[in-house]
Amino acid sequence: MISLSAEVAAAVAEGRPVVALESTIISHGMPWPQNAETARLIEAEIRAGGAVPATIAVIDGALRAGLDDAALERLGRDKGVVKAASRDLAVAMARGGSAGTTVSATMVIAERAGIAVFATGGVGGVHRGAEASFDISADLVELGRTQTAVICAGVKSILDIPKTLEFLETQRVPVLTYGSDEFPAFYSRQSGQKAEHRCDTPEAIAEIIRRHRGLGIGSGLLIANPIPLENAVEIEPIIAAAIADAARQGIIGKALTPFLLARINDLSHGESLAANIALVRNNAVLAAKIAVALAERNRTHGL
Numbered sequence: 001m002i003s004l005s006a007e008v009a010a011a012v013a014e015g016r017p018v019v020a021l022e023s024t025i026i027s028h029g030m031p032w033p034q035n036a037e038t039a040r041l042i043e044a045e046i047r048a049g050g051a052v053p054a055t056i057a058v059i060d061g062a063l064r065a066g067l068d069d070a071a072l073e074r075l076g077r078d079k080g081v082v083k084a085a086s087r088d089l090a091v092a093m094a095r096g097g098s099a100g101t102t103v104s105a106t107m108v109i110a111e112r113a114g115i116a117v118f119a120t121g122g123v124g125g126v127h128r129g130a131e132a133s134f135d136i137s138a139d140l141v142e143l144g145r146t147q148t149a150v151i152c153a154g155v156k157s158i159l160d161i162p163k164t165l166e167f168l169e170t171q172r173v174p175v176l177t178y179g180s181d182e183f184p185a186f187y188s189r190q191s192g193q194k195a196e197h198r199c200d201t202p203e204a205i206a207e208i209i210r211r212h213r214g215l216g217i218g219s220g221l222l223i224a225n226p227i228p229l230e231n232a233v234e235i236e237p238i239i240a241a242a243i244a245d246a247a248r249q250g251i252i253g254k255a256l257t258p259f260l261l262a263r264i265n266d267l268s269h270g271e272s273l274a275a276n277i278a279l280v281r282n283n284a285v286l287a288a289k290i291a292v293a294l295a296e297r298n299r300t301h302g303l
């Protein structure tokens with residue numbers, strides 16, 4: 001059901017390190033041309049780290065892992081590319097459409113393709129005001145039932161971070177924080193929430209991934225990697241203004257997250273975008289190290 005590029009197929013078959021990448025960040029998370037440039041940059045970071053990048057998307061109805069340059073460019077430019085969560089995959093396939101895959105959809109495809117490690121910028125979560133709107137990202141539900149390990153920069157403060165962490169606890173998702181005692185908040189290293197499990201090496205994280213998968217609990221893992229200090233930005237008032245704009249304009253459902261990301265970028269005059277690119281890159285570097293350590297462990301201990 002999934003079409004792997006020759007490079008990704010060979011790496012998976014031989015048990016070499018592979019890192020999955022999502023594509024909603026390309027189609028709906030960043031503006032053209034920085035979206036496609038960032039996609040290429042993070043693929044290069046993963047290769048430099050000794051792993052094979054597998055960018056995942058739906059192209060003309062096909063679930064693909066490992067994209068060529070033309071497909072990346074199309075995801076970045078073509079306004080007809082929709083946003084697909086895991087529930088939207090069957091519709092896109094049946095209709096022959098093209099879609100950027102969110103964290104939930106990318107996890108499903110990565111898992112079916114045999115890829116255990118996935119890097120992104122931020123995951124979806126429980127939105128502020130969810131007690132009234134019920135807006136909770138499908139990413140969190142998918143994390144509860146698909147085994148992929150997701151490396152991200154924590155949760156954006158467009159979301160309710162304490163509620164998101166509660167939801168992950170309910171869904172039996174281990175939350176690991178790399179090199180920090182505090183769970184990070186995407187643009188910022190601080191969220192006010194303590195990191196439940198601090199890990200200081202990629203090897204320590206790989207060992208937890210291997211044990212978690214071995215237990216067959218079935219849930220994924222969330223690995224939070226704080227933004228580098230030199231790239232962090234303080235834009236909380238802009239985030240609050242973007243949320244107020246969305247409420248005023250009645251933006252809800254799957255349109256809300258892309259609206260907020262674009263609005264924050266506009267209001268910060270590109271400051272948020274620069275931080276976003278830096279953190280995705282940082283996550284790709286860590287994910288490659290984790291994938292290398294995991295492949296090494298799987299080789300010596302068996303899957």
Ligand code: PSU
Pocket residue numbers: 022024025028029101102103104121122123124125136137138139156186253254255256257258261
């Ligand atoms: N958060 C970000 N950047 C993103 C997204 C979330 O900081 O690009 C994207 C991811 O693809 C994520 C999706 O899976 O938004 C979540 O959308 P929703 O809130 O509609 O579930």
Ligand code: MN
Pocket residue numbers: 135136137138253254256
């Ligand atoms: Mn939502």
